[in-house]
Amino acid sequence: MLSFNEKISIIEEFPQLERKDVSLGRVNYHYYPSVYDKTIVVHHLHPNGNGFVYTGQLSEYDADSKGLVNIRNYTENQLREIITSAIGNLSTDAEISHKQTWTGPDNQSLLLVQEDYFWNIYTGEMLEESFETYNEAEAYLKEEGFIKT
Structure with missing residues (x-):
């Protein structure tokens, strides 16, 4: 399992995401050019390594009813892939893809x-x-x- 700091390093490879610190040491990352009201890509990344990525209705991910996928045990490649998909889902390119x-x-x-x-x-x-x-x-x-x- 990647540590909190390792996940932060990977997420910050995406310059289009903006970090927002929230309660209990957790961190959210927003994609403000989103074509939807929803802007959060990474939700409540916790210092213990737990966290979620918003994938909405993307069929290739097993999201909960809110469209969130738990990334606690994700590898580097899996984390990069899901964040790329999540950004694509919220971007103007999402309609095309x-x-x-x-x-x-x-x-x-x-x-x-x-x-x-x-x-x-x-x-x-x-x-x-x-x-x-x-x-x-x-x-x-x-x-x-x-x-x-």
């Missing part, structure tokens, strides 16, 4: 896009459906006979 094209019957094409805290399915510019999680949207598309392309 969270778009998928799905093709279905009769070569019909749908676009699955993560916007704010929802996964929206579009036919052209028209909104077809909206889901709270990627898994719900994916299940719907598969049930309708679509595959990710």
